[in-house]
Structures are given as structure tokens and as C-alpha cells.
Amino acid sequence: MSTSPTNEEVKPDTPSTTQLSAKENEFIKAKSYLLTASTNTGMNLYDHLSKVLNRVLDERPNNVADIIEDISNDTKRSKFTSKADTVQDKVDKSTEVALAQLQKKLFSKGEGEEEEPQPDEEVETPLPNLMELSFYFEQAAIGLNREEVIRVWLALKNLVDNHPLQHVRFWGKILGTEQNYYVAEVEYREGDEEEEEEEENEEDTTEKDDAEEGEEETEEDDIPKPEFKSPALPPKEDNRTGVNKKTYFVCNEPGKPWVKLPAVNPTQVSVARKIKKFFTGRLDAPVVCYPPFTGNESNYLRAQIARISAGTHISPLGFYQFDEEEEEEEEGEARDHFVENLDFEGITVRELADPSLTNWVHHVQHILPQGRCSWWNPVQKSEDDFEDEDEEEEREEPDEPEPEVGPPLLTPIAEDDEVGGMSPWTPKLSSNIIPQYSIAVMHSNLWPGAHAFAFEKKFENIYIGYGHKYAQDNFSPVPPPAVQEEFPSGPEITEGEDPTPEEEAALRAAQQEAAEAAEEMEEAEEEEDEDEN
Amino acid sequence: MDGEGLHLNIDYVGSSGIILSPEQKAALQTSLIILQNENKFNTIYFWGKICGIKDDYYIAQGVGRNEFEGRKTFYSKDCIHWGLLPPATKAVRDQSRLAKGRFTGDPSYEYEHVETKKIGEGEDATEEEETIMIKEENRLTSVIADIDEDVRIVPRAAYVKTPTGNVISNRSFEGLSVSESAKLSSYLHFREAKLLLEKPLLDRANLDKALDFMDCIEEDIPRGSWSCQFERGSGLLTLRSLLWQGYTFFHVPGSRRFGSVYFGSGEKNLDLPFML
Numbered sequence: 001m002s003t004s005p006t007n008e009e010v011k012p013d014t015p016s017t018t019q020l021s022a023k024e025n026e027f028i029k030a031k032s033y034l035l036t037a038s039t040n041t042g043m044n045l046y047d048h049l050s051k052v053l054n055r056v057l058d059e060r061p062n063n064v065a066d067i068i069e070d071i072s073n074d075t076k077r078s079k080f081t082s083k084a085d086t087v088q089d090k091v092d093k094s095t096e097v098a099l100a101q102l103q104k105k106l107f108s109k110g111e112g113e114e115e116e117p118q119p120d121e122e123v124e125t126p127l128p129n130l131m132e133l134s135f136y137f138e139q140a141a142i143g144l145n146r147e148e149v150i151r152v153w154l155a156l157k158n159l160v161d162n163h164p165l166q167h168v169r170f171w172g173k174i175l176g177t178e179q180n181y182y183v184a185e186v187e188y189r190e191g192d193e194e195e196e197e198e199e200e201n202e203e204d205t206t207e208k209d210d211a212e213e214g215e216e217e218t219e220e221d222d223i224p225k226p227e228f229k230s231p232a233l234p235p236k237e238d239n240r241t242g243v244n245k246k247t248y249f250v251c252n253e254p255g256k257p258w259v260k261l262p263a264v265n266p267t268q269v270s271v272a273r274k275i276k277k278f279f280t281g282r283l284d285a286p287v288v289c290y291p292p293f294t295g296n297e298s299n300y301l302r303a304q305i306a307r308i309s310a311g312t313h314i315s316p317l318g319f320y321q322f323d324e325e326e327e328e329e330e331e332g333e334a335r336d337h338f339v340e341n342l343d344f345e346g347i348t349v350r351e352l353a354d355p356s357l358t359n360w361v362h363h364v365q366h367i368l369p370q371g372r373c374s375w376w377n378p379v380q381k382s383e384d385d386f387e388d389e390d391e392e393e394e395r396e397e398p399d400e401p402e403p404e405v406g407p408p409l410l411t412p413i414a415e416d417d418e419v420g421g422m423s424p425w426t427p428k429l430s431s432n433i434i435p436q437y438s439i440a441v442m443h444s445n446l447w448p449g450a451h452a453f454a455f456e457k458k459f460e461n462i463y464i465g466y467g468h469k470y471a472q473d474n475f476s477p478v479p480p481p482a483v484q485e486e487f488p489s490g491p492e493i494t495e496g497e498d499p500t501p502e503e504e505a506a507l508r509a510a511q512q513e514a515a516e517a518a519e520e521m522e523e524a525e526e527e528e529d530e531d532e533n
Numbered sequence: 534m535d536g537e538g539l540h541l542n543i544d545y546v547g548s549s550g551i552i553l554s555p556e557q558k559a560a561l562q563t564s565l566i567i568l569q570n571e572n573k574f575n576t577i578y579f580w581g582k583i584c585g586i587k588d589d590y591y592i593a594q595g596v597g598r599n600e601f602e603g604r605k606t607f608y609s610k611d612c613i614h615w616g617l618l619p620p621a622t623k624a625v626r627d628q629s630r631l632a633k634g635r636f637t638g639d640p641s642y643e644y645e646h647v648e649t650k651k652i653g654e655g656e657d658a659t660e661e662e663e664t665i666m667i668k669e670e671n672r673l674t675s676v677i678a679d680i681d682e683d684v685r686i687v688p689r690a691a692y693v694k695t696p697t698g699n700v701i702s703n704r705s706f707e708g709l710s711v712s713e714s715a716k717l718s719s720y721l722h723f724r725e726a727k728l729l730l731e732k733p734l735l736d737r738a739n740l741d742k743a744l745d746f747m748d749c750i751e752e753d754i755p756r757g758s759w760s761c762q763f764e765r766g767s768g769l770l771t772l773r774s775l776l777w778q779g780y781t782f783f784h785v786p787g788s789r790r791f792g793s794v795y796f797g798s799g800e801k802n803l804d805l806p807f808m809l
Contacts, residue, residue, distance in 0.1 A: 096767045
């Protein structure tokens with residue numbers, strides 16, 4: 001290709017009227033070829049090359065030969081974008097901007113707060129010092145971005161401002177397939193929760209009424225009702241006890257509204273133990289699984305939070321102690337209340353990171369197989385029901401079931417079950433190079449993503465993960481129950497064999513004989529009657 | 534994730550719970566430079582961390598001029614001293630799949646696997662138990678190779694194949710647009726193409742040979758094994774693999790910044806079909 005003369009031969013094209021030498025002829029042919037516009041883009045190589053060379057000479061980059069393709073590509077690309085914007089001053093409000101505007105509200109001080117400069121220094125705020133805790137976690141390479149933590153912190157502040165809370169904690173983050181959940185663990189001030197619940201309940205009851213009415217209409221026809229009564233399900237534990245001791249709020253993004261999770265019922269916990277599903281990030285998403293899960297993702301999330309808390313919330317030995325007064329009152333019942341030990345001196349980091357694990361205790365109650373923390377006897381209740389209805393009918397009373405017992409509160413984690421032959425917790429120091437200033441960290445092997453740290457008198461638990469329990473073996477779904485037996489087999493319902501033609505013929509012959517005999521008898525009788533007459 | 538600028542890039546995956554402590558960041562900054570220099574690598578990558586019961590492995594990889602050739606993998610337990618891992622040959626990888634459970638943190642630990650074999654045919658068959666010992670070091674190298682093969686991804690056009698067959702970073706890559714980055718079809722498996730040649734000719738007709746020389750992740754089985762999320766509105770795209778939980782990829786749309794890292798237990802999620 002004769003590209004070299006392009007730069008030199010910029011003199012005006014000579015009209016072809018005069019005679020041309022063979023060389024000039026060649027040149028004109030080549031140039032007209034280069035000037036041919038492409039049928040696809042309308043560009044021609046001559047203009048393109050001159051632009052590229054112009055640019056190279058303008059910019060004079062190093063190693064031009066290596067990057068000439070890039071420059072050529074770039075030049076082509078720049079041709080497409082028109083410099084004049086037809087839609088002028090169009091503001092593109094992308095999702096990024098929308099979220100930023102939403103989060104901007106977090107950073108503004110509440111109205112009226114500015115007027116009173118720090119009036120409540122003495123009032124204890126339930127808001128935790130999240131940044132400090134996050135700093136400790138960061139030493140152990142656990143946690144979230146600092147900026148993210150700040151946003152969560154501000155969101156928690158927002159939560160505290162809008163609800164009457166006594167205690168707030170950042171529980172952790174659950175990763176979902178579409179969105180993630182930030183979880184806050186709260187305790188209401190005495191009595192305030194009920195008020196809020198009542199408001200919610202009012203709405204609930206109206207909904208229930210509607211549902212009941214609907215049911216009645218459909219049941220106008222006399223449908224035979226099955227006698228089977230499903231065994232009574234363990235009742236929900238009250239707020240502030242057992243699995244519902246704490247209340248949880250979740251949001252998808254700091255700045256978005258916090259949503260209160262419903263209290264968990266024992267059936268949900270026991271079904272959640274049998275399934276393994278990813279969270280989607282939408283609270284109203286259905287949980288499609290077997291055995292069927294009652295409720296939607298918010299219930300499943302709440303059940304998993306309860307299980308994770310029960311399994312992984314740990315504190316240094318001696319930080320909490322049982323209330324001595326209460327101890328005397330209750331006997332036999334598992335103690336479920338503890339108070340902070342004011343005399344707690346702190347355990348040295350070395351002792352906390354000791355592999356014997358004796359210096360850490362669980363401070364959340366163990367959930368029994370039933371799905372409750374305190375055991376509920378299923379038998380006695382059903383007895384009452386049946387006695388009223390049918391006293392005569394003697395039912396086989398199931399034996400008094402053995403109460404399920406779990407480890408008591410504040411049990412050392414050394415007594416936890418092993419996970420597939422390995423220790424359920426991995427203790428670590430945050431630094432091996434400067435152990436004097438390191439902190440003790442515990443990683444859970446049973447719930448990957450659950451961590452705890454302790455340093456002097458501070459400790460905290462956090463969970464960041466998908467919300468699934470670790471199992472060494474593959475998950476296998478619960479098989480469907482065995483096929484039910486229809487009837488006990490007996491002579492009444494066994495099908496007899498059909499008679500053969502011979503048997504039928506024999507029977508017919510026998511019947512005929514009998515009939516004939518009877519006729520003869522009748523005839524004989526008639527004759528006798530006639531004789532008598 | 535590129536070793537250069539690691540302390541900045543690691544922040545992009547922080548929202549997935551992946552962070553390094555300041556001490557680790559400082560240690561890696563120092564030791565990766567030395568590692569790159571000693572081995573004369575063109576680029577050094579911080580690959581991630583595999584958590585064990587007692588200790589964790591930090592993994593780094595280095596490559597020469599060609600991204601697909603001569604990739605070397607190193608592991609370290611303290612982020613300072615790096616040891617070369619043996620190459621993951623097919624025999625090693627097949628054997629390592631038999632090992633179950635978590636990593637322990639001791640490279641010389643040996644997993645025991647008992648295989649029952651039938652010898653002879655018909656009635657004479659006798660069962661014989663064979664014990665296979667799998668070294669943790671071998672398992673480590675094969676898990677890394679598996680993860681690289683299954684889930685390591687890059688944005689489309691971030692790498693080009695030169696006429697000589699080398700795969701190099703594309704210097705005219707300007708990042709995906711926001712709408713492009715939300716599509717799984719814009720990401721490619723960073724490995725030699727396995728499925729591309731099986732595609733019908735018609736589908737391949739419009740592909741750019743320099744750019745589309747790898748498999749696209751859109752057709753991964755099962756569908757839904759990638760969780761694609763935007764963070765900060767649309768300022769950051771995060772792709773998490775649900776097959777290898779802990780593998781996280783990030784890309785800032787409209788910029789050259791992208792990378793991926795694996796922080797996990799080194800176990801494949803075989804329960805995935807039940808969990809979706």
C-alpha cells in the first residue's frame with residue numbers, strides 16, 4: 001500500500017487534462033482507491049489514516065508501533081459520538097444517585113437536635129459504639145468496610161430515634177442472592193413493646209375476621225369432616241422469653257426503612273433445621289421447600305437468626321452471672337435470666353485464646369429439638385381436650401414423653417458438640433507479631449461466618465455469611481413419609497377367586513335338582529290336599 | 534485481585550465480609566513485591582485465603598507475559614514467607630477430590646480415604662480395602678486449580694488474545710457500562726475455552742476472535758449459581774459464586790477496576806441445587 005506519500009503529496013490534485021506520466025497515473029489510482037467510502041460506515045481510509053497520523057504527531061506517544069491499533073480504534077470510535085448533545089442538560093438520575101439521596105438523610109442531624117447542644121450527656125443511649133467494635137473486629141480481619149459500618153451505625157441511630165428501645169446491637173449481615181440483610185438486635189423498654197404490638201395486632205385481627213368469614217361461606221355445604229386431628233403444635237414462646245427474647249429489625253441497605261421481623265414459632269425452627277435454602281433478599285419471597293415451611297422468607301430469616309444466636313453468641317466466662325435473688329425463687333426450672341457481673345475483672349487474652357475453650361460461655365439459651373427453649377409437654381394438653389369430648393372412649397394414652405433437656409445457660413463452649421470430628425470453635429490471636437497488644441478472637445466452625453472477640457472487658461459477636469449451618473456431609477432433603485397402610489388385610493376385604501365354568505355348571509345343576517325336588521314335593525302336597533278335599 | 538493496589542482494591546469486596554487486617558495488608562504489601570521480583574513475574578495476584586481449622590492459607594499467584602501459561606501458585610501462613618505449591622496435575626486433582634472436610638492448616642497433614650474395591654468376578658469376588666493418603670498440600674493446590682477453572686471470571690474485553698496466541702491485558706478496555714455489567718453475558722471464564730467450540734457456528738459468527746476466546750458464564754449450570762448485585766446504587770457490581778461460596782468478583786462500571794478474590798473454606802457447595 002502506498003501510504004507513505006500521503007503526507008508529502010498534499011499539493012492540490014492536478015486535473016487529468018494534461019498528459020500524465022505512468023507513475024502519476026498509478027498514484028491517482030491508488031489515492032482514489034483509498035478515498036473509496038466504506039459501504040458500512042461511510043468512512044474512507046485516506047481520511048482515517050491522515051487523522052491517525054495527525055494524532056500520533058500531535059500526541060507523540062512512546063512505542064507508537066505497538067499501540068497504533070489502539071489509536072486507530074480510538075479515532076474510529078470518536079467519530080461516532082457526536083459532540084453536540086441533542087438532549088441538553090438531561091439529568092441522568094441513576095440508581096446510584098437515588099441511593100445517595102436516600103442515604104444523605106442519614107447524615108443530617110435530626111430536627112431540633114442542633115438547637116440543644118448536647119443536653120443529654122448523662123442519659124445513657126442504647127446505641128453501641130459500633131466503630132470501636134468494628135475496629136477490634138478489623139484487627140482480626142472480620143467485618144465490613146469502615147464506610148459501610150458508619151452507614152449501618154447511622155441507620156441504627158435512626159432506629160433508636162424512632163422506637164422506644166432499651167438495647168440495640170448490630171447483629172450482622174446475611175448475604176442473599178439478590179439483596180443482603182443488615183440485622184439489628186433490639187430490646188424494647190419495659191411495656192413499650194406491647195403498645196406497638198397492639199397497634200399491629202389490631203390490623204391482624206381485622207384480617208383474620210375476613211379470612212374466617214370466607215371460610216364459613218365455603219363450608220355451607222355439608223362436607224364430611226375427617227376425624228383425624230393433627231397433634232397439637234408447640235405454642236409460640238412469649239416475647240422476652242426463650243427464642244423470642246430479643247426482637248430483630250432488618251433492612252436491605254442502610255438508609256432504607258427497618259422492618260421488624262415477626263416472632264418465631266417452634267414449628268418454624270424445627271422445619272428450618274431440615275431445610276437449606278438461600279435467602280433472596282426479599283422478605284415476602286416464598287420459601288419453596290420440603291417439608292413445607294409455614295411463612296415466607298421473613299419467618300425463615302427469623303428462625304435462622306434464632307438458631308445462629310443460640311449457637312454462636314458467646315461471652316467470656318464471668319462477664320454475666322445469674323441473678324442471685326431469682327435463683328432462690330425458681331427451682332427445677334432452667335434459669336433464663338442473668339445480669340452483668342459488675343465485678344468482672346476481665347480474662348487475659350492468652351487464657352481466652354486457649355484451645356481448651358473453657359473461658360467462653362454461651363449466653364443465649366439452647367433451642368431444644370422441639371423448637372422452644374423451655375420444654376412444653378404435648379401430652380397433658382391433649383388430655384384435657386379429649387376428656388371433655390369423649391370420656392367413655394378409652395384412648396391409648398401415649399406415655400409421658402421424656403422432657404427434652406438442653407445445656408443450661410452460661411455453659412462453657414468446651415461442651416459443644418464436635419463438628420465432623422473437629423472442634424466447633426477456633427480460637428486465635430489477632431496478631432502473632434505483636435502478641436502483647438493482640439485481642440482474642442473466636443471463629444465458629446459450626447456456623448461459618450460467626451465470630452466473637454474479647455479484649456479486657458469488651459466482647460462482641462457478629463455474623464456475616466449466608467446463614468447456613470456447616471455440615472461435613474452433603475445435605476440430603478428429608479424423604480417423604482412412608483406410604484400409609486390402607487386397611488388391615490382380612491377376609492372381609494380380600495377378593496375371592498371367580499368360580500370356573502365347571503363349578504358354575506355344577507352349582508346350576510345342584511340348584512335345578514333342588515328346584516325339581518321342591519316342585520315334586522309341592523305337587524305331592526297338592527295331591528294330598530286334593531285328596532283331603 | 535491485582536497485587537498492586539491491593540489495599541485499595543480489597544475495599545471493594547468488603548461488603549461481602551472480606552477484609553484484611555491492617556497487619557496483613559502491610560505484610561502483603563511488602564512480601565508480594567519481593568515475591569514478584571524474585572520470580573520475575575509480570576503481574577502478581579493476591580488470590581485469596583483458604584480458612585483451615587487451626588490456621589489459614591493465604592494464596593498468591595504470579596504470571597509471566599502470557600496470562601494462561603506458566604501460572605505459579607504460592608501459599609503462606611503468615612503473609613510473609615511464601616512457599617511454592619506443586620502443580621495440579623490431573624492425577625493429583627482426581628485423588629484430592631476424595632478428601633472431605635475442612636482444611637486443617639498444616640500442609641503436611643494427610644487425609645485418609647478408604648476405598649473398597651472388588652477383585653475378581655462373579656462368586657470369587659473379594660472385597661479389598663485400599664487406603665489412600667492425600668496430603669493437604671496436594672489438596673490445596675487442586676482446590677485452587679478447581680476454583681480457577683470453575684469460577685475465575687473477568688469482564689469481556691478485559692483481555693485480548695494476540696495473533697501469536699498470547700493472552701494479555703487489553704489496554705484499550707474501558708470498563709463495562711452499567712447496563713452491560715448487570716448482564717451475566719458480559720463476563721467470561723478466565724480459562725481456556727471448553728464450551729465455545731461446542732456452540733453452533735451461527736452463534737459464533739458474530740464473535741470477535743480477539744475478545745471472545747473464552748466461555749461466557751451465562752450458560753453455567755445450574756442457572757442461578759451466580760449472585761449478581763449492585764452496591765452503592767450502581768457504583769459497584771459484585772458477583773458472588775454460590776458454587777464456591779466465598780468467591781467474590783467486583784467491577785466498577787465504566788472503569789478498568791475489576792478483580793476477584795476467594796475467602797472461604799475451600800469446599801465446593803454440592804448442595805447448590807437444593808438451595809436455589
